[in-house]
Amino acid sequence: MFSRTLLEAHNSKAIKGISVARGAPPINHLLFADDILIFTQANLTSVNNLLQVLKDFSLRSGRVINFDKSYVFYGNNMNPSVCSTVSNILGVQCMEKNEKYLGSPLINGKSKVKAFEDIQIPFERRLGNWQGINLHQAGRTTMVKIVLNAIPMYQMSIFKMPKTLIKKRDSLQRKFWWGYKSNRVLNLIVWQNMSLSQYLGGLAFRDLEMLNHALLTKIS
DSSP states (O other): OHHHHHHHHHHTTSSOOBOSSTTOOOBSEEEETTEEEEOOOSSHHHHHHHHHHHHHHHHHHOOOOOGGGOEEOOOTTSOHHHHHHHHHHHTOEEOOTTOEETTEESOOOSOHHHHTHHHHHHHHHHHHHHTTSOOOHHHHHHHHHHTGGGTTHHHHTTSOOOHHHHHHHHHHHHHHHHTOSSSSSOOSSOHHHHTSOGGGTSOOOOOHHHHHHHHHHHHO
């Protein structure tokens, strides 16, 4: 019901949406589970119309929007005084650029490597916990396939990961599997060959770059 109301407000130009690219159709909201992202122009007309829509929705459904858990984000070319006025009218806080949703950055910024640095933390933490564990290579193979390859799955299904980050993860996996603590060692088998299927003589490790492309293609 709320989504339909926002669509009607968009069609009537009460709450105008934004276009993500030149020639793309404008949108004024996106839904995910019980969360919603609303896009509109930062002016008094749009803000007052949005508040009226939220009020009407609460009266009809009996549900109340939690403004304490809501945030607003402005474009870089916005006047700070206008941003402050709009935020006060809405009664919500301004969102920081490093804010995350389900562990993923909402705003990528200019550097994707910096935006996804935090995803590397659980990856390295797991490896740090395993450094003192004596595992044979069959056990290490299971750890790489079941645990390490699964850590970035959600983020890789939404974003195209920087190659620098993917290469770093491959390097960490490779060192862990061989049992090395340094990069200055000789790997007897090229990692790409170990990523081949078992029918082709590999160990079926996932190629993270190819996995990233496959997951993005699936949802496109």
